[in-house]
Amino acid sequence: MASFNIVMPKLGESIQEGTITKWFVKEGDTIEEDDMLFEVATDKVDSEIPSPVDGVITKINYPEDSLVAVGEVLAVVSLDGEVEETEPEATDSKDEKEATTSDAPAKAETTDASVDDSRKLSNRFYSPLVKTIAKEENVSLDELESIEGSGVGGRVQKKDIMAYLESRDNSAAQPVAKTESKSAAPVVEKKAAPPVSIGANDTVVEMDRVRKLIADHMVMSKQVSPHVTSVVEADVTDLVIWRNKNKDVFQKKYGDKITFMPIFTEAVAAALAEFPMLNSSVSGDKIVMKKDINVGIAVAKPDGNLIVPVIKNAEQRNLVGLTKELNRLANAARNNKLDPAEIQGGTFTITNFGSFGNIIGTPIINQPQVAILATGIIEKKPAVLETPSGDVIAIRHKMYLSLSYDHRIIDGALGGAFLRRIADHLEQFDINRAI
Ligand code: CO6
DSSP, X not given: OOXXXXXXXXXXXXXXXXXXXXXXXXXXXXXOTTOEEEEEEOSSOEEEEEOSSOEEEEXXXXXXXXXXXXXXXXXXXXXXXXXXXXXXXXXXXXXXXXSSXXXXXXXXXXXXXXXXXXXXXXXXXXXXXXXXXXXXXXXXXXXXXXSXXXXXXXXXXXXXXXXXXXXXXXXXXXXXXXXXXXXXXXOOOOOOOOXXXXXXXXXXXXXXXXXXXXXXXXXXXXXXXXXXXXXXXXEOHHHHHHHHHHHHHXXXXXXXXXXXXXXXXXXXXXXXXXXXXXXXXXXXXXXEEOSSOOEEEOEEOTTSOEEOOEETTGGGOOHHHHHHHHHHHHHHHHTTOOOGGGGSOOSEEEEEGGGGTOOOOOOOOOTTOSEEEEEOOOEXXXXXXXXXXXXXXXXXXXXXXXXXXXXXXXXXXXXXXXXXXXXXXXXXXXXXXXX
16 A cells, blocks of 8 residues: 655754644545645644545544654655555654755654643743653653743743753752842742632633633743833824725735735834844843844734734835735734744834724733734824915824833833834825825
8 A cells, every 4th residue: 555654743953852733534534735734833833734646545543632842743645545554663664755845844753741841831832852851850840831931922932941940959058038149030920810700600711722822921021021012193194194095006006915014014014224223132231233123013803812913124115015915914813824943033013903992902912022012093083283375174184193112111201202203104095195
């Protein structure tokens, strides 16, 4: 029987394992190339994986919710339709082709069973390296759970557990006068939430994995950086008139719909180039000024979760390029088709709650960035205009822009000036701009 092994794909440079969250096929199913096989979740992104071949599924080696190392054989497809008993480990047949062989690392090492068991109780994933360190250093599950992770979604990285060990050793050595190691990252203590009483008529809903990651990330962000929010109002009448006049022609010419988001993004990218401190990150007591201007866009997914794909080098793209990239990323996000690389490397984020009618908000910073812009709904309003022949009241299109920023490094004067500059760019949009 000619067979093909479906292996756990490598979904990103640093990703070593993924959880199969859903199988779309079962043993015995006939499949065609590009049919969706399964959904895989990592701590960075969820993806649906299509079949690279036609055939019949003869074996599924892992049930849903299994955490599997990259390169492991997840399923076997018979290419000639013959169904045979297949040994799960028999992966070296000459006829077998694997989608990822060269970059597939060895199976994740066996680790402390108690740490592995924690996956069922905890919303966090621990890399094999972190688990090995935890095992060697006798870090209990409870301790591991208490460590604040600095990775994406609050994931505990090697440096986090090392910092924890250092501070644990320090406090053990000096129980009274606790000193902080200079190199240790601050370990932020998680506050215990108050107990919740559950009544007979209440419904308890389990958070899904992504929701838990978002929740952790939000708590971490609020703990790591003191947020403040400034708000400005912008008169965006010219850009609204321009878009209304040009949106059909734009769509015909470029095959993409233009909304206000690409225009907001263009204004943000230009302002970031003028205010580089807003395009930075804080690392200990250092400020890392980012060279690239990579603007993340918060996208609401149909399942109610939020994901932030990134428009890379936004300041180098024109309005057509920004529109195409935004639409591509937003569609991929809504359909779970984002690559991990597409949600990494953001240096600033925009969240547009204007699409659901909100006017002002205080968004939470997407760590390790230092600021996030929220764009409110554009609405017609009566406004006083100064003209050479005196003041008049006119109907104008207006919106609020809210900027949350990290007060550790950005004071009100800087944050406010940056925010005003974004508003200026939007207000000065050229109503005669060619498309
Ligand atoms: N004003 C007026 N009209 C708007 C606005 C604003 N701000 N934003 C969108 N729209 C219009 C837009 O132009 C479309 O109209 P037509 O072109 O005339 O059809 C329509 O609303 C739908 O736009 P759509 O949302 O489909 O596309 P857009 O490019 O504007 O946005 C997106 C893309 C991916 C940002 C958006 O689809 C999305 O997912 N938004 C939700 C983001 C979100 O949930 N953020 C979290 C908010 S919670 O931050 C938060 C502070 C706390 C509370």
